[in-house]
Structures are given as structure tokens and as C-alpha cells.
Amino acid sequence: MIPLRIKVEANADQMFVVRLRSFEGVTREHKAGQLTPFDVVLDRVGPEGAHYVGEGGPIRILGIDPANVDGDVLLVNPRRGTADRLIRSSSRHNTFLVTERCDQICLMCSQPPKRHHVDLFPYFETAALLAPEGATIGISGGEPTLFKAQLFDFLERVLSVRPDLSFHVLTNGQHFGEGDREAMSCIDRGRVVWGIPLYSRDPVVHDEIVAKAGAHEQLLENLAIMCRLGAQVELRTVLMRPNADGLLKLASFIAATLPFVRTWAIMQMENIGFGRMNWKTLFYDSSEGFDIVGRSIDRVRSRGIDAWLYNFPLCTVPEPYRSLAPATISDWKRAYRDECNGCSVKDRCGGFFEWHPANRGYSKLGAIQ
Ligand code: SF4
Known part of the structure; x- marks a missing residue:
């Protein structure tokens, strides 16, 4: 089943909304023009998860391939260490x-x-x-x-x-x-x-x-x-x-x-x-x-x-x-x-x-x- 809730780590106290962006193959200048204050951009991926940085971050996503959440809009609950995928960009549902x-x-x-x-x-x-x-x-x-x-x-x-x-x-x-x-x-x-x-x-x-x-x-x-x-x-x-x-x-x-x-x-x-x-x-x-x-x-x-x-x-x-x-x-x-x-x-x-x-x-x- 497609997970609607994923594990995250974020350095914040309150819930917040953030959009994940990967921008593979996109130039830095072009990237900048497409970002809003709610966007975070994939910085690096390692065994300890996918790291995103930006005005809406930093944030670390665990247990899911970043390619599967590119463009997703998350409601992050930092105290629980979870995020609800409010908008899955590849889905009509x-x-x-x-x-x-x-x-x-x-x-x-x-x-x-x-x-x-x-x-x-x-x-x-x-x-x-x-x-x-x-x-x-x-x-x-x-x-x-x-x-x-x-x-x-x-x-x-x-x-x-x-x-x-x-x-x-x-x-x-x-x-x-x-x-x-x-x-x-x-x-x-x-x-x-x-x-x-x-x-x-x-x-x-x-x-x-x-x-x-x-x-x-x-x-x-x-x-x-x-x-x-x-x-x-x-x-x-x-x-x-x-x-x-x-x-x-x-x-x-x-x-x-x-x-x-x-x-x-x-x-x-x-x-x-x-x-x-x-x-x-x-x-x-x-x-x-x-x-x-x-x-x-x-x-x-x-x-x-x-x-x-x-x-x-x-x-x-x-x-x-x-x-x-x-x-x-x-x-x-x-x-x-x-x-x-x-x-x-x-x-x-x-x-x-x-x-x-x-x-x-x-x-x-x-x-x-
Ligand atoms: S019609 Fe749909 S539910 Fe029935 S066998 Fe085909 S794919 Fe499966």
C-alpha cells in the first residue's frame, strides 16, 4: 500500500507545511526561480535518509525513496517525527x-x-x-x-x-x-x-x-x-x-x-x-x-x-x-x-x-x- 504518512526529522517545535523538491538536472538559477518559502530542495541522500534544505527546512526524510515524494506537500509534525503527505504530486487522489x-x-x-x-x-x-x-x-x-x-x-x-x-x-x-x-x-x-x-x-x-x-x-x-x-x-x-x-x-x-x-x-x-x-x-x-x-x-x-x-x-x-x-x-x-x-x-x-x-x-x- 502507498504510505500516506512517512518518518521525518525536523528541528522545529510546531507543525509546518513544506514541499519537497529534487530538481535533478536543473541549473541553480532555474531552481531559484521556482522556489517558494515553503520549498525545500534535496541536498543529499545517504543511509541515514534524504536531507532537504531551504527556507522551509532543513528536514530529513526516512524510509522512502526521494524520487517517490518529489513535489509532495507534507504536513510535518516534528514532535511525533512524522509527516502526512497532504498532496502527493503524482496522484489524482x-x-x-x-x-x-x-x-x-x-x-x-x-x-x-x-x-x-x-x-x-x-x-x-x-x-x-x-x-x-x-x-x-x-x-x-x-x-x-x-x-x-x-x-x-x-x-x-x-x-x-x-x-x-x-x-x-x-x-x-x-x-x-x-x-x-x-x-x-x-x-x-x-x-x-x-x-x-x-x-x-x-x-x-x-x-x-x-x-x-x-x-x-x-x-x-x-x-x-x-x-x-x-x-x-x-x-x-x-x-x-x-x-x-x-x-x-x-x-x-x-x-x-x-x-x-x-x-x-x-x-x-x-x-x-x-x-x-x-x-x-x-x-x-x-x-x-x-x-x-x-x-x-x-x-x-x-x-x-x-x-x-x-x-x-x-x-x-x-x-x-x-x-x-x-x-x-x-x-x-x-x-x-x-x-x-x-x-x-x-x-x-x-x-x-x-x-x-x-x-x-x-x-x-x-x-x-
Ligand atoms: S476485472 Fe478487475 S478485478 Fe476483475 S479480474 Fe480483471 S483486473 Fe481483476
Whole structure:
């Protein structure tokens, strides 16, 4: 698995953000023109690690090849001797975890909420401003909109300085209101997609999945607000046994009532966090029961709304729907199995979550010839 946290040594007391640069084959003058106060440049590599120097340093990186972290933006915690790779320059899958607090306790949550919260927005802002040209950065939690004022400020400031960046924010959609009109109007709405989960047309089923009474009603109210504010919404439905039977009804509801959504994503589960605890009762084997999924996709797409399959291995999807199943599993948690050797579609398949169980997952899968 790709490490998101690495070992460092830095002579500092407080956390700080730094960008690693190697500049192999680049002249000193050219180098100088490309440096910001947050950059450190590779000075030497030895058995005791890679040494970087510069305004943001000095700093020593241990246990990883400098070639693999060139251009990465790190949040360094010198007291712990660790650094989080906030931006991996070679990856499209960079996400800022802005909080671990949440007001829902979803049955399949891959990142169970915690009470503790540390405001890292200032560091995230610095990191975003150092991101590679044209990057899309994910924002997730917990529930990021529990810190809505900071989030809106962050988006407004970064997008105004970096018009090439865009954001994808995962939110439970419970905390928007008409009062957000002014803050939202300051954000370039064309460059922020809000990924919002809706699990069922049936309020009882949705509320049970998120363990919050009234969540469904609140969500529909807030989706209407998001529509009026001109927000780009990606609806997300994790497919599970409790909501699989109602998927077609949900598709009809989306097609008839929520035509403003940009995308509907039907998603497969992760076997981690609460998802692992509840796997037996929740996992829906779509390799056996794809019919309801296919009909639901067809219904929504027939009304001109994009519908996609996220986190589905291609061999579990019938051939006519494979073009709707992009490789969405993040690179750092993606894995392939022995069955994948020699598969003709491996280069465009997202494979499995690293923690997908060997014996309690899809019953039908295997290399496509
Ligand atoms: S065999 Fe592996 S690579 Fe091929 S479609 Fe299935 S999961 Fe993807």
C-alpha cells in the first residue's frame, strides 16, 4: 500500500507545511526561480535518509525513496517525527481529512467518527496553494460542514488565488441553509462538487442507515437549497442489503424530483471501520444481483442524468455497463488479486479495496479475456 504518512526529522517545535523538491538536472538559477518559502530542495541522500534544505527546512526524510515524494506537500509534525503527505504530486487522489467529528453514525462508515477535533484549515490552505497545476482536491471527514464557516472561507480563498484548482467535498448534506447564500456566492461554484449521500427513497431506510432520525427529510430540504444556490451535486448511494431492493424506486425519485443533480453514483462498500463490523448483514453481492443496479442506472440515465458505478471491479459488472464503472478506488488503497493476472481490462479496472475480504466478497469474478 502507498504510505500516506512517512518518518521525518525536523528541528522545529510546531507543525509546518513544506514541499519537497529534487530538481535533478536543473541549473541553480532555474531552481531559484521556482522556489517558494515553503520549498525545500534535496541536498543529499545517504543511509541515514534524504536531507532537504531551504527556507522551509532543513528536514530529513526516512524510509522512502526521494524520487517517490518529489513535489509532495507534507504536513510535518516534528514532535511525533512524522509527516502526512497532504498532496502527493503524482496522484489524482489527494484528500484533506478536515475533521473526524460527525453527527451521523452510518452503518457502513469506513472512518468511524471521533469527538476529538483539531483545526488544520490554515495548513490545508497552505498545502492547497502548493498543489500541482489543475489538481482536484478532495475534502472529507467526519462531516466537514460541521465547520462550515472555516470550510467556506477556505474554498473562497484558495479558489480565488488558484483558479486552476477544483474541489470535491464529501458531506452528509445536513447543515446547509438559506443563510449560506452569501458565503456560497463567494465560491466559484463551477469548481466545487458536493458529494452527498442519499440511501433510499424511503425515509425510514435512509434514517436507519445513517442512525439519525429526520435525516432524510432534512437532506431533501437541503438538496433543494443546494439547487437554488446553483451548487454542483453528486448524489452517492452505497449499495447494501437494506437499500438494494429500493434502488429502482430511488432511481425513479431522482429522475423525477432531483433532475438538477450532476451525477448519481451507486457505490460498493468498503470492508473497514463499521463496514467491516457490519459486513455480514450489509454487503450486497452485485456480481450475483446486478439486475436491480442495471435497471436503476438505465432509469436515471434515460432522463439525461449521469449515473455511474463507483468501486465496482469490472468483472463483477455485465459488459454493457462496464464503461460506466471508472477506476474510483484511490491508488493508496487499491489492490488486485491473483485472479487479476492476465486480465485484459486490468489497466482500466479499479480492482478491490486493499481490505476486501478474500472469502466473503463477490462470488463471481475473474480475469476477463
Ligand atoms: S479480474 Fe481483476 S483486473 Fe480483471 S476485472 Fe476483475 S478485478 Fe478487475
